[in-house]
Amino acid sequence: MLAAEQDLKTQTKQQLKNKNMQEINPINIMEKFSLFDKQWTPHIIGELNGQYVKLCKLKDDFVWHSHEHEDELFMVFKGTLLMEFRDGRTVEVKEGEILIVPKGVEHRPHTNGEIVFNLLFEPKATLHTGTVESEMTVKELGWI
Numbered sequence: 001m002l003a004a005e006q007d008l009k010t011q012t013k014q015q016l017k018n019k020n021m022q023e024i025n026p027i028n029i030m031e032k033f034s035l036f037d038k039q040w041t042p043h044i045i046g047e048l049n050g051q052y053v054k055l056c057k058l059k060d061d062f063v064w065h066s067h068e069h070e071d072e073l074f075m076v077f078k079g080t081l082l083m084e085f086r087d088g089r090t091v092e093v094k095e096g097e098i099l100i101v102p103k104g105v106e107h108r109p110h111t112n113g114e115i116v117f118n119l120l121f122e123p124k125a126t127l128h129t130g131t132v133e134s135e136m137t138v139k140e141l142g143w144i
Helices: 003-020 029-033
Strands: 043-048 051-058 072-078 081-085 090-093 098-101 107-110 116-123
Touching: 029 043, 029 051, 029 072, 029 116, 072 081, 081 098, 090 098
Parallel strands: none
Antiparallel strands: 043 051, 051 116, 072 098, 072 116, 081 090, 081 107
C-alpha cells in the first residue's frame, strides 16, 4: 500500500472514530437538576433515536393535555408525582418509579405541594402541553 493510501485510510478511520465517539460521557442527573429552579419548564440533557431526555421540576398543578401522536414517559427521581386522568383516576408515581401515558390519553400532572424531580423521555417534536396553549407552554427548550 502506498503511503498516501495509508494516510487516507488512517484519516478516514480517525474521522469515523471522532464522529461516533463525540462526547460520550456519563450524565449526572442530580447535578443537572441543581442547574435550574424554574418549574414546569423542561430542560434537555440528551438525545437519541429521535427522542429527547428532559428534566423538569414540578410543583402544584399543571394543565390538562394530551399528546395525539406520542407516548410520554415520566420517571420520578425525587418526591411524588400525581397523575390525574379524565376517568377520575389519580395515579401516584413515587421516587424510582416510572409512568407511561399512552398517546391520546388526557392527563394532568400535579404534586402535593412538594417539588418533584422528573425525567421525561419523549419524541423531539413533543410539546409539553400537547396542543393546549397556556401561560405554562414552553415553545423552545434549552440544553443544560
